[in-house]
Amino acid sequence: MDQVLTGDCLRQLAEVPEGSVALAFADPPFNIGYEYDVYNDRKSRADYLAWTSSWLEAVRRVLKSDGSFYVAIGDEYVAELKVRLDALGLTMRNWIVWHYTFGVNCKRKFNRSHAHILYYVMDPKHYTFNAAAVRVPSARQTTYADRRANPVGKLPDDTWVLRPQEDESFFRADSDTWYVPRVCGTFKERTGHPCQMPEAVLERIVAVSSNPDDLVLDPFAGSGTTLAAAKRLGRRYLGIELSEEYAECVRQRLAEIGEQRKEA
Numbered sequence: 001m002d003q004v005l006t007g008d009c010l011r012q013l014a015e016v017p018e019g020s021v022a023l024a025f026a027d028p029p030f031n032i033g034y035e036y037d038v039y040n041d042r043k044s045r046a047d048y049l050a051w052t053s054s055w056l057e058a059v060r061r062v063l064k065s066d067g068s069f070y071v072a073i074g075d076e077y078v079a080e081l082k083v084r085l086d087a088l089g090l091t092m093r094n095w096i097v098w099h100y101t102f103g104v105n106c107k108r109k110f111n112r113s114h115a116h117i118l119y120y121v122m123d124p125k126h127y128t129f130n131a132a133a134v135r136v137p138s139a140r141q142t143t144y145a146d147r148r149a150n151p152v153g154k155l156p157d158d159t160w161v162l163r164p165q166e167d168e169s170f171f172r173a174d175s176d177t178w179y180v181p182r183v184c185g186t187f188k189e190r191t192g193h194p195c196q197m198p199e200a201v202l203e204r205i206v207a208v209s210s211n212p213d214d215l216v217l218d219p220f221a222g223s224g225t226t227l228a229a230a231k232r233l234g235r236r237y238l239g240i241e242l243s244e245e246y247a248e249c250v251r252q253r254l255a256e257i258g259e260q261r262k263e264a
């Protein structure tokens with residue numbers, strides 16, 4: 001609890017008690033040739049999919065009966081992941097598309113500007129969904145001054161652009177970017193990990209699909225974004241990361257959140 005373990009997630013997950021995790025978020029390597037420090041992101045399609053089936057199953061084992069499971073994945077393998085998640089007996093709640101700016105520029109196809117986030121639950125009748133924690137102002141309120149607008153706003157759409165009115169921290173006078181961008185090299189939030197996700201995306205997921213003191217798991221911790229969001233929101237957390245170097249950076253990131261809390 002409240003730590004990041006170094007090593008292979010399959011081996012580490014085998015030590016996690018069955019049915020103990022309220023929320024799992026997995027952002028695995030996409031098998032598109034990213035440069036990680038120890039992981040090789042160019043496996044054969046068959047090897048990648050066999051490995052994917054193993055870790056999906058391993059995460060499912062540790063989920064509570066009312067748990068939720070989010071998986072981020074690129075276009076190349078999203079269809080295969082959906083088929084495998086369905087086969088595990090989980091129920092899809094949303095196929096979220098996260099649209100970002102500052103994507104990878106391509107030369108002979110359109111630029112990459114989205115990732116898929118498959119949102120599943122163990123039991124569609126019993127699962128945590130804290131609607132009030134993630135409501136956003138509706139266009140009826142912000143644009144049309146419509147008296148029929150629900151005064152508490154609306155639930156976000158399943159295409160996540162996280163517009164400024166949905167997250168004030170991303171609307172700054174000096175910025176022309178209105179959508180949550182990828183975390184690029186010059187950003188203050190950036191830790192140095194090649195595929196760091198923005199905390200705004202993880203904060204929404206942790207806020208809506210877990211409660212304070214619930215255990216949040218990330219089997220591919222990377223720079224520790226999920227764990228940082230979980231810690232800020234008062235959840236317990238467990239991360240697993242293959243690279244000792246990345247895991248050490250995560251520990252520092254989490255310790256800094258502890259320091260900020262003490263100062264506040």
Ligand SMILES: C[S@@+](CC[C@H](N)C(=O)[O-])C[C@H]1O[C@@H](n2cnc3c(N)ncnc32)[C@H](O)[C@@H]1O
Binds near residue numbers: 009010196241
């Ligand atoms: C896409 S990145 C995750 C980024 C993370 N979501 C973030 O916001 O920083 C995938 C991570 O999985 C790690 N990884 C690869 N194979 C692994 C394995 N078998 N067990 C645990 N971690 C692994 C890589 O080292 C990499 O840091």
